[in-house]
Amino acid sequence: MRFSIIVIAGLALIGLFISVLPTPDVTTQPEENGEVNDLTIPASGSYLLTNITVFDGQQWHEEAGLAIQNGRVVSPTSLSDPTIVDGQGGFVIPGLIDSHTHSWGKALHQSLQFGVTTTLDMFTDNRFFLAKKSRRSALTATEEADLFSSGVLVTSAGGHGTEYGITIPTIASPDQAHDFVAERLAEGSDYIKIVYDAAADQAGHKGRFTSIDYDTLAAVIRAAHAQEALAVVHVMDLTSAEHAARAGADGLVHTFGGTPASDELIALMKSQDMFVIPTLSILASLAGEGRGQALIRDSVFSTHLAADVKHAIANDIASDRVAEDYFAVAIENTRRMQEAGIAVLAGTDAPNQGTAHGVSLHDELALLVDSGLSPTDALAAATYLPYLRFAVGERGHLRSGARADFIVLNEDPREDIRHTQHIRWIVKNGSQVAAYFESQKVTGETPTSGLVSQFTKDLTSQLGGQFVVSTDQMMQGNSTAEITHISQGCDNSGALAVNGTVGKQFPYPWSGVFLMFSESIDGGYNLSNFKRIVFDVAGTDGEFRFMVLTSQTGRPSEVSFSITGQCRQVSINLSDISGVDWASVTGIGWAAGKATPDFNFTLDNIYFE
């Protein structure tokens, strides 16, 4: 009897012990949003959103309503017998505007998923910009944010902006300013962005870029104003900022760390009614503040961040060339400009390392509040102030006539600016769009066997897809490669041979062979059942890279492996390659880099297992 009691008591104790062990946190986000997503917007596109608190860009309206018709906010009285949509006590803010981005690929889609309905790009490939520009006037349902852009920026030959592999025109002297600006505006630029570094021509300058001189800077700003365009300037230090202000710039697209802003600069900016886009997000990355990791680990976004977004923000630039107090000074400079009454606009510089479209703007708002802005000021910095300063049409406010771009939040952002992350619904052009936590996970075709190829007869891939040459020529580089089938591989049967050179023209050169699974970037293969890829390789001694392309990410994820003259088997754990959504892989590749200017290698017996 006593024995049984001991046994029962023991079991009860174990049960109790197990019950207090920690279980994974389930954040409230899915319950709050995804599962009870009962926003039903009538097909007519004409409705009255009620039971909400509205921030119209300037003021808060308690227990208000928002009347929408044909993709615009209208006066409630103009709707006869409107369909009522219950806002369930949500907090409505205008769709956010990111005033400093660089856009390509999925940028606009990604932005919109986080409620950023408009982005002000500060230099991108004109082909991308012009393709998107025409769409921004539409008021129909869309899955992308609206894009405004400076198009090509104004820089010197060899200056910042020329390093990205697209050939851009550059400016050398003040007398070219008028024509240069006219060409940009003719191309479609919405405003003029100038890159300026006052220290570039001084002895002992450490940077790798040249810069236009002060006279050219002043001439370009004058030319822009003469042609009724806004001129904004990229500066990264105090002297350059002072020069830009003296030259009459409309705004600075970064604040700076390192040196405190001088009183003269602040007075000059104030007297000329300049604005500043501090881009604290990118300065935080530069200083290695770990903001991205914090978003990944401990934010409302944590549970639903896509692999590519995590990849983008996981690692800061963390430059060792900036001082310990660099970021603290940047915050302080922002605070002093704000206190002096200089307009502070929210911008992120996404997708530079450590930042990503959409998600980083929410963090920028938090950083602005850290710099002394009230939560409402921070919201205005991402809505009404860009509306006032840039010619973005009726975007950034929610008064009658505005485009119906808005976010419904679950929590009041006046209490805590981070409540902008508690997104319930996103509406663009009057229609609901999928938020980041609702976006459909793309899952590609699942191959049955992991065998890629043994190259017995030719270069056919049993897994599917096709082996193709890939080099930086697509980025105007000059690397070359060719692939052939050879009969004597590692195991004396056929193999894939790659011969090539790596050029110096593109700063991040590559050359090699890719296995592309699909023609379209949206398809891809679901390789998530596999743990590793194994292949035999021999060739030029050195470090090579294995790369993975997914439908989500523009930039490939990569790991390095070494090749020797001896044929050997390389096994790479797929989990070691960060930032890959293995459910939709569009291609894999083997590439040489700078270290091996002349290379060859043979690949054989490639399989996933």
Add this chain to the structure above:
Amino acid sequence: MNTSQPSPLSLFQRWDILRLETQTELTKTLRTPGFVIPSLAFPVMFYVFFGLLFNAMGGQPGHGAKYMMATYAVFGAIGPALFSFGADVATDKDKGILSLKRVSPMPISSYFAARIITAMLFALVIILSLFALGAAFGSVAMTRGQWIATLIIVLFGTLPFCAIGLFIGLSVSAKAAPAVVNLIYLPMAFLSGLWVPIQLFPSTLELAANIFPAYHLAQLALAIQGNDLGAPWYLHAGALAAFTVVFLGLSVKRFNAIDNRH
């Protein structure tokens, strides 16, 4: 000669014998601090060193600690099984206690069952200490089902090691037994990836790990948290069952061959 056959034992009597045998076995073991302390302390200490301190350095919080918690639980749990059978049975055999038990009316199965229960109780204490450490200091979080499944799998996964220990105990002398057990236990633990993740091994070693039952048990435990290498669970379970059957069979042969004339 006139031998009187004892009347068959009732179920209650059998239960009572098992209970008594377990109690005495447990008391005897607890009176051997030289066994109790190392077998409880080693896995816990190792886990603190490798699972928790390494885990503190970068990476996803709780990830390394969770992985190592499973493998060190396996490491800790199979130790008492191997030693309780390997070393103790060898001693009992050499001293003639085993022969005594055999000729006594007690069913010999009670002797083994009591040992299995003792080994499992030790395993239970070790597993629960690792759970507590992982949860408190390694930010390990799993669903309730995962915690329970890990406990049960590792607990019952000690059975093949009882069989292996038994075979060793019956095969070698009491003096040799601890050495032989250690010779098998420690290299097997390392090569099965119980101390360092098996992913860090060269692929040939990783393949070779298949010959160790500890590898299969570790993979089963890791499969619960989705950190296994990906082979289907029934292969691991099958391998463990096969080890049990083979070593039990070998042990029966040994057992029948024991010289009982001490």
